[in-house]
Amino acid sequence: MKKILNNLIAVAVVLIVFLIIVPLPAFMLDVMYVINITLSLMILLITMYIKETLEFSVFPSILLITTLFRLGLNISSTRLILTKQGEAGQVIKTFGSFVLSGNIVVGFIVFLIIVLVQFIVITKGAERVAEVSARFTLDAMPGKQMAIDADLSSGLIDEQQAKIRRENIQREAEFFGSMDGATKFVKGDAIMSIIITFINFIGGTIIGMVQGGASFTDVLHIYSIATVGDGLVAQIPALLISTATGMIVTRAASQEHLSTDITRQFMAQPISLIISGIAIAVLGLIPGMPWYIFIPFGALLAFMGYKLIQTQKQEKARAFAMESTAAPVENAVDEGEYYRNIDNVYNLLQIDSIEMEFGYSLLPLIDERSGSSFIERLVMFRRQFALEMGAVVPEVRLRDNGFLNPNQYIIKIKGEEIAKGEILVDYYLALDPGGVSGTIDGIDTIEPAYGIPSKWITQDKKELAEIYGYTVIDPLSVVITHLSEVVKRHAHELLSRQDVNQLLDTVRKYNTTLVDDVVPNIISFSGLQKILANLLKEGVPIRDIETILETLSDYAPSIRDTELLTEYVRQALKRTITRKWSDGGQIRVITLDSEVEKVILNAINKNDQGTYLALDPQIIQKIVSNLLDCIAKVKEVIQVPIILTSPVVRIYFSRMLEQFYQDAVILSFNEIDINVQIQALANVTLD
Structure with missing residues (x-):
C-alpha cells in the first residue's frame, strides 16, 4: 500500500505538469478545483495540529507542488474562459455570481481586496518571518551543538540521544532554509493570479466583443463572473496555503498543538478576561453604541474569568488536601508522644547517601506537579552513569530548607554538605566557551559545576547569546550538571x-x-x-x-x-582506560623525568601496614610546582591533564598529587593499549 501511494504521488506531480498543456473539460476542472480546496484546507489544519515544525518537514516541497497545481488549474480555466465564452465550469460560475451579487463594480472591489490581503499581508509577512527564522536558526546552530555536547559530557543524554538531537538541529536548519526559498513560490503565485485575472477579463471582453457578437453589457457580465469566479477558486486555496505557511514559520517552542496552547494560555489569565469584559461593557454605555451587543458580551467575558478563578482555587485546595493527607504521622500527633517510642528515635539516625536541599524559590524547579522534569533527568543520569562507570547512583533525597537563600541549593553526601550553588529560575545561564563574537548584558556569576565565569540572562536574550557563541543552559540543567559532577567525584564513597x-x-x-x-x-x-x-x-x-x-x-x-x-x-582494564582517555587514536600526556621517578622510588618505605612515600616536603613542592607549570603550558591542547609514569611510580605519585591537584589523571605505560600513539606535550623535571 505504501509503495502504491509513493508511486501515486509521483504520477500526480507528472499529471499536474500536463494540466498546463492538455485542455480539460469543464466537469473535470470542477473536480480539480474541489481537490485543490480540500488539499489546501488539510494542509492548514495539519500546520495547526503539529507540535513541532519538523513533524511536517515536507511542507516546502508540498508548497511547490500545490503552487504548480494552482497555476496549472489557472491556465486550464483561462483556456476555457477565452475559448468557451466564459463557460469554465460550475464552481467558477457559482463563486463569481455569489461575490458579484448583481453588482460588477462592488464585486470586483471585494475580489481585489481579497487578493491584496492575501498578497500584501499574509504572503509578505510569511516571507519575512521565514527569512528571519532561517537566518537565526543557522546562526544559533553552533550554540545548540555546544549545548548538546555539554549535556552529553555531563551524562544527561547518551550518544544515541545526542545523535538524534544533532540530526534534528540539522533538519531544522535545512527546513527553515527551504522555507525561506519556498515562500517565494507563494509570492510569485499571488502575483501571477493577479496577472491572470486581468488577462481573463480584458482578453475575454475583447474576444467576446469581436467574435461573440453579443452586446457590451452581456459580455461584461459573462466575463466578469468568469474572471472573479476563477480568481476566487484560485485565491481561496492560495490564502489557505499562505496562512499555513505563516502558521508553520511562526510556531514557537511548544509541547502541544496550536489549539491546546491557545486555550491553555488564554485560560491561565482569568483576570485579563474580567478586565476585558468590564472594559467592553463600559464601551457599550457610550450614547449611540449598540449596548445590547457590548454589555452581554462583556458580562460573558467577566463571568468566564470569575469561573476560572473559582476553578483554580478549588484545584489549589484539592492539592493542599492531598499534601495534608500524605503528611507523615509525626505531624499529626504530639511530638513528645511520638518520640516516646524508641524506634522512632532510631529513625532519626538514618543518613541518606545523597541529599539535596533547596530554597523555596527553587521548589517549582523540582516539583513534578509544576511540570518539572527533574526526576526524569535524574533517572536519565543514573542510567548514563551505570553505562559509563558500571556503578549505580543511589536514590537522591530532595528536601526544602527554609533557612537557605531562596535561590540557593546544597548537595550533601552522607549527611555532610559537599557543594552548593545559586540559580535564578526564570533566567538562562550563558557560558563563554571562548571566542564569542559579542558581549551580552546579564548578571555575572560562576557556573557551580566547573567554576566557569558566566552570566544569568533573560529569556529574550537567549537567541542573541547563542548567535554570539555562548553556551546557553537552562536552570534545571545547571542543577543536574552540578549534581552529576559531585556524584562522579565522590562515587567511591557512595x-x-x-x-x-x-x-x-x-x-x-x-x-x-x-x-x-x-x-x-x-x-x-x-x-x-x-x-x-x-x-x-x-x-x-x-x-x-x-x-x-x-x-x-x-x-x-x-x-x-x-x-x-x-x-x-x-x-x-587497559582497553577501558585507553578508550576513556584517548582521542582519535592518540593520547596527549605529560611525562615525568627519569630523575623525578628515581627520587620517588628511593623515598618508598615499607611497614607492616604496607608501603608509603616518605619524600622531603621541599622536593614535593618543587615537583608539584613544575607539574603545574607544565599543565598551564598545555591547557589549550588538553582540558584534563594526563600524567604518564612508570608502573611502579604511578600509585605513589597519585597519592602525592591528590593533596595538591585533584583534576589530573595519572596513568602508567602498562595501562595504555599498544595501538594508541602516545604524544608527550611536556616533561616534569626537578630543575
Whole structure:
C-alpha cells in the first residue's frame, strides 16, 4: 500500500505538469478545483495540529507542488474562459455570481481586496518571518551543538540521544532554509493570479466583443463572473496555503498543538478576561453604541474569568488536601508522644547517601506537579552513569530548607554538605566557551559545576547569546550538571557493601563459577569493595566486573595489599582506560623525568601496614610546582591533564598529587593499549 501511494504521488506531480498543456473539460476542472480546496484546507489544519515544525518537514516541497497545481488549474480555466465564452465550469460560475451579487463594480472591489490581503499581508509577512527564522536558526546552530555536547559530557543524554538531537538541529536548519526559498513560490503565485485575472477579463471582453457578437453589457457580465469566479477558486486555496505557511514559520517552542496552547494560555489569565469584559461593557454605555451587543458580551467575558478563578482555587485546595493527607504521622500527633517510642528515635539516625536541599524559590524547579522534569533527568543520569562507570547512583533525597537563600541549593553526601550553588529560575545561564563574537548584558556569576565565569540572562536574550557563541543552559540543567559532577567525584564513597553484593549477584546470573571461586574464597567482600572504590576514585569504570574478578583470582592469593591489587586490575582494564582517555587514536600526556621517578622510588618505605612515600616536603613542592607549570603550558591542547609514569611510580605519585591537584589523571605505560600513539606535550623535571 505504501509503495502504491509513493508511486501515486509521483504520477500526480507528472499529471499536474500536463494540466498546463492538455485542455480539460469543464466537469473535470470542477473536480480539480474541489481537490485543490480540500488539499489546501488539510494542509492548514495539519500546520495547526503539529507540535513541532519538523513533524511536517515536507511542507516546502508540498508548497511547490500545490503552487504548480494552482497555476496549472489557472491556465486550464483561462483556456476555457477565452475559448468557451466564459463557460469554465460550475464552481467558477457559482463563486463569481455569489461575490458579484448583481453588482460588477462592488464585486470586483471585494475580489481585489481579497487578493491584496492575501498578497500584501499574509504572503509578505510569511516571507519575512521565514527569512528571519532561517537566518537565526543557522546562526544559533553552533550554540545548540555546544549545548548538546555539554549535556552529553555531563551524562544527561547518551550518544544515541545526542545523535538524534544533532540530526534534528540539522533538519531544522535545512527546513527553515527551504522555507525561506519556498515562500517565494507563494509570492510569485499571488502575483501571477493577479496577472491572470486581468488577462481573463480584458482578453475575454475583447474576444467576446469581436467574435461573440453579443452586446457590451452581456459580455461584461459573462466575463466578469468568469474572471472573479476563477480568481476566487484560485485565491481561496492560495490564502489557505499562505496562512499555513505563516502558521508553520511562526510556531514557537511548544509541547502541544496550536489549539491546546491557545486555550491553555488564554485560560491561565482569568483576570485579563474580567478586565476585558468590564472594559467592553463600559464601551457599550457610550450614547449611540449598540449596548445590547457590548454589555452581554462583556458580562460573558467577566463571568468566564470569575469561573476560572473559582476553578483554580478549588484545584489549589484539592492539592493542599492531598499534601495534608500524605503528611507523615509525626505531624499529626504530639511530638513528645511520638518520640516516646524508641524506634522512632532510631529513625532519626538514618543518613541518606545523597541529599539535596533547596530554597523555596527553587521548589517549582523540582516539583513534578509544576511540570518539572527533574526526576526524569535524574533517572536519565543514573542510567548514563551505570553505562559509563558500571556503578549505580543511589536514590537522591530532595528536601526544602527554609533557612537557605531562596535561590540557593546544597548537595550533601552522607549527611555532610559537599557543594552548593545559586540559580535564578526564570533566567538562562550563558557560558563563554571562548571566542564569542559579542558581549551580552546579564548578571555575572560562576557556573557551580566547573567554576566557569558566566552570566544569568533573560529569556529574550537567549537567541542573541547563542548567535554570539555562548553556551546557553537552562536552570534545571545547571542543577543536574552540578549534581552529576559531585556524584562522579565522590562515587567511591557512595559504593556500599550492599552495592558490591548486587553487582556480584548480577554477574552470578551468567558466570556463577567465577564469583563463587573469587568471593569470599580468594578476596573478601571488604577487600573487593576497597579495590572497586579505588578504581572509581580515579575515574576508572568498573563495568567489566568479570575481568576484575579474573585478575584478582590470579594475583590475590599471593598479594594482600589492596593498593597493589588495584594496580594489577588497572593494567587488566587497559582497553577501558585507553578508550576513556584517548582521542582519535592518540593520547596527549605529560611525562615525568627519569630523575623525578628515581627520587620517588628511593623515598618508598615499607611497614607492616604496607608501603608509603616518605619524600622531603621541599622536593614535593618543587615537583608539584613544575607539574603545574607544565599543565598551564598545555591547557589549550588538553582540558584534563594526563600524567604518564612508570608502573611502579604511578600509585605513589597519585597519592602525592591528590593533596595538591585533584583534576589530573595519572596513568602508567602498562595501562595504555599498544595501538594508541602516545604524544608527550611536556616533561616534569626537578630543575
